[in-house]
Amino acid sequence: DLVKDEDLEILDELGAGNGGTVTKVWNKKRNCVMARKLILVDAKPSVRKQILRELQIMNDCNSPYIVGYYGCFPVDVHVGIVIELMDAGSLNDIYRQNGPIPIEVVGKVAEAVLHGLMYLYDVHRIIHRDIKPSNILANTNGEIKICDFGVSGELINSIANTFVGTSTYMSPERIQGAPYTIKSDVWSLGISLIELALGRFPFTDSQDQEDQDQDSETEDEFDEDATLPLNTQRPKISINNNKEKRKSKGVSLAGGGHTMSILDLLQHIVNEPAPKLFSRKKQFPNEAVIFVENCLFKDPGQRKSPQDLLASDWISKSTITQEDLKVWAQSTISKD
Numbered sequence: 001d002l003v004k005d006e007d008l009e010i011l012d013e014l015g016a017g018n019g020g021t022v023t024k025v026w027n028k029k030r031n032c033v034m035a036r037k038l039i040l041v042d043a044k045p046s047v048r049k050q051i052l053r054e055l056q057i058m059n060d061c062n063s064p065y066i067v068g069y070y071g072c073f074p075v076d077v078h079v080g081i082v083i084e085l086m087d088a089g090s091l092n093d094i095y096r097q098n099g100p101i102p103i104e105v106v107g108k109v110a111e112a113v114l115h116g117l118m119y120l121y122d123v124h125r126i127i128h129r130d131i132k133p134s135n136i137l138a139n140t141n142g143e144i145k146i147c148d149f150g151v152s153g154e155l156i157n158s159i160a161n162t163f164v165g166t167s168t169y170m171s172p173e174r175i176q177g178a179p180y181t182i183k184s185d186v187w188s189l190g191i192s193l194i195e196l197a198l199g200r201f202p203f204t205d206s207q208d209q210e211d212q213d214q215d216s217e218t219e220d221e222f223d224e225d226a227t228l229p230l231n232t233q234r235p236k237i238s239i240n241n242n243k244e245k246r247k248s249k250g251v252s253l254a255g256g257g258h259t260m261s262i263l264d265l266l267q268h269i270v271n272e273p274a275p276k277l278f279s280r281k282k283q284f285p286n287e288a289v290i291f292v293e294n295c296l297f298k299d300p301g302q303r304k305s306p307q308d309l310l311a312s313d314w315i316s317k318s319t320i321t322q323e324d325l326k327v328w329a330q331s332t333i334s335k336d
């Protein structure tokens with residue numbers, strides 16, 4: 001049976017994104033914790049009803065790589081969606097709190113996301129449309145799952161005007177107006193994997209990249225400010241804005257050469273070569289580098305499909321076990 005709003009007691013806030021806030025809740029009827037997401041929906045009642053109907057498709061999405069769905073309902077001007085609580089949080093939370101994610105774990109993230117994408121597409125003909133580290137969640141059982149996929153066309157329309165955040169993971173062809181395909185999700189996955197492995201958002205201008213690599217010498221140093229979200233209320237976003245560097249070289253946040261406007265960034269994605277899995281201080285396995293390269297062909301025709309990527313060496317030769325993932329996931333939360 002589906003969960004209703006009155007079954008839920010509010011616990012802590014888990015996070016907030018563009019369209020909504022996510023809260024940890026206690027389900028009184030079932031005696032367990034869940035996550036409730038409230039999405040601000042600017043639409044008339046008939047459209048809201050349509051959205052709630054369309055969201056029911058999530059009820060049929062059953063896969064170990066998709067975050068579980070428990071129900072949805074209207075909450076004044078919001079739509080509430082109750083989903084499985086992932087107690088290690090998003091991969092975005094995890095790398096921001098703990099620094100770069102070990103490359104073997106990044107490989108398992110890739111594998112889980114690809115399985116999730118293939119399930120959504122093969123079984124339900126759904127394209128995710130919003131793959132990014134904050135939509136990839138982990139739990140202390142060592143499971144990795146994706147959430148926030150585009151099930152409801154009406155919901156997409158009703159929040160489409162809040163053009164924030166996600167655009168940075170957008171593929172070159174999408175930026176140029178081509179429709180979404182599963183290959184656009186593969187691009188977003190490639191960008192996300194680099195971000196997790198480096199511990200920072202990958203797009204920088206080349207001089208910045210050099211500075212970053214020279215500045216960061218210790219293994220555990222990471223830049224918690226490196227990936228400010230794209231936000232229309234913040235006309236300039238900061239790319240690779242290392243705190244140390246700001247101090248030592250006096251680079252200012254607003255006026256310096258280390259910021260990129262949204263348009264600059266979109267233009268960069270379309271016109272410049274795709275980023276690579278590369279760091280001067282770290283040697284990544286060649287199979288991982290090739291895998292990411294195959295995700296980031298700018299021509300979607302050349303870019304590999306999820307199926308081909310799953311068959312690649314990096315994934316098929318991985319030796320890390322579910323138990324290893326469990327230990328890793330637990331280590332990310334026991335620190336705080």
Ligand code: ADP
Pocket residue numbers: 014015016017018019020021022035037067083084085086087089090092093134135137147148165
């Ligand atoms: P975004 O994905 O753009 O960050 P969301 O509103 O989708 O915005 O999510 C906000 C944050 O809430 C996520 O970054 C994540 O940290 C957290 N979150 C979302 N869903 C869950 C969940 N099911 N379990 C635990 N944390 C979650």
Ligand code: MG
Pocket residue numbers: 017134135147148
């Ligand atoms: Mg999300």
